[in-house]
Amino acid sequence: MAEKNYLVKVEEGKAASDGQPSIGPSYRSIFAKDGFPAPIPGMESCWDIFRMSVEKYPTNPMLGRRQIVDGKAGKYVWQTYKEVYDIVIKVGNALRSCGVEKGQKCGIYGVNCPEWIISMEACNAHGLYCVPLYDTLGAGAVEFIICHAEVSIAFVEEKKINELFKTFPASREYLKSIVSFGKVTPEQKAEAEKHDLAIYSWEEFLQLGENKTFDLPVKKKTDICTIMYTSGTTGDPKGVLISNESIVTLIAGVKRLLASVNEQDVKLLVEDIGELKPSILCAVPRVLDRIYSGYLPYILEYSEETGF
Structure with missing residues (x-):
């Protein structure tokens, strides 16, 4: 079988000279050998990716969650793009009601779920830096990330709320509000009060955003979309600044690469995958x-x- 080569050389290496080190050859994906894909018209930010998808496919399923019946995972229950959009607007309004403005940092702490994506899209809508929080990076990583990124509000999975409390008093200077993906117990409300911390259940936060309207700020390609922390080789986690431009450029590349795969294409690929058939x-x-x-x-x- 012939070997497939997915890289092309676009620039030869350079020998060391004038005190400058040598440089190896530069390679590029074969799909970009003649230049990078053209930008998608009207797509300037991550919010535009979602907004344009809602406009194009309002009734298509977007986010799914498997129903738990008698302790077992059942069929997926879906929310459409428009349904998700409406919730995102409420969450964004609630964020602004809490005094959170463009350029501030919002943490998200928990496993994959619809609320995770909704929280992220609300950040994108209002130009907030989305900061995923990972305890898998080691003990104290969540506390470090909150303080290092200066996270002022965090969306949190129910069972992670008590873990977040452990970041106090160190994070008290920055973290002012917590929003649960589900419910909040009376004990958690009492603990939050000890730290002068506002805490909301998911439903309480949605109600906070009801019947309120905030203008969406202008987002630019150069704006930061997310700060992604990695473990790094040594020392504390390292925060990588990812701009809107990085992601919309990636989307343009994916669109070109997967042009033959449409929204009705189902093949390939464990239990969730077997049910979803992605x-x-x-x-x-x-x-x-x-x-x-x-x-x-x-x-x-x-x-x-x-x-x-």
Whole structure:
């Protein structure tokens, strides 16, 4: 089988000269050998990505959650793009009601769920820096990220609320409000009061944004969309500033690369995946490694049986 090469050399390496170090050759994806994809008209920010999708596909399913019936996960229940958009607007209004303005930092702490995405889109709508909080980066990582990024409000999975309290008193200077993805217990309200911290259940926060209107600020490509913290090689987590331009450029590239895959295409790819049947799976390398490790024994066994 012929080997496929997905890289092309666009610039030769340069030898060291005048005290400057040598530079290796530059490579680019084969899909961009003749230049980068043209920008998508009207797409200047991450908010535009969502807004344009809502305008184009208002009734299409966007966010799904599996129903739990008798302790078992059942079918997916979906919210459409327009339904999600309406909730995003309420969450954005509630953020502004709390005094959060463009350029401030908003943390999100929890596993993947519709509320995670809704919170992120509300940040995009009002030009807030979205800051994912990870306790997988090690003990004290959440406290460090809140203080380092100066996070003033955080959306939190229910079972992570008590973990967030552990960041006090160190984070007290910055963190002023917590919004649960679900409910808040009386004990958690009492604990928040000790730290002069406002705390809301998801429904309480949505009600805060009801019947309120705030103008959406102008977003530019050069604005920061998110601060992504990584473990780094040594020391504290490192915050990577990701601009709107980085993401909208990526979207333009993906659109070009996957032009043959449309919204009705379902193939490939564990329980959730078996139920969802995704066409495309976007994942961090660690997840892909786990999928690879899970399938490899079956592939090897099949190979021994068939000779392929």
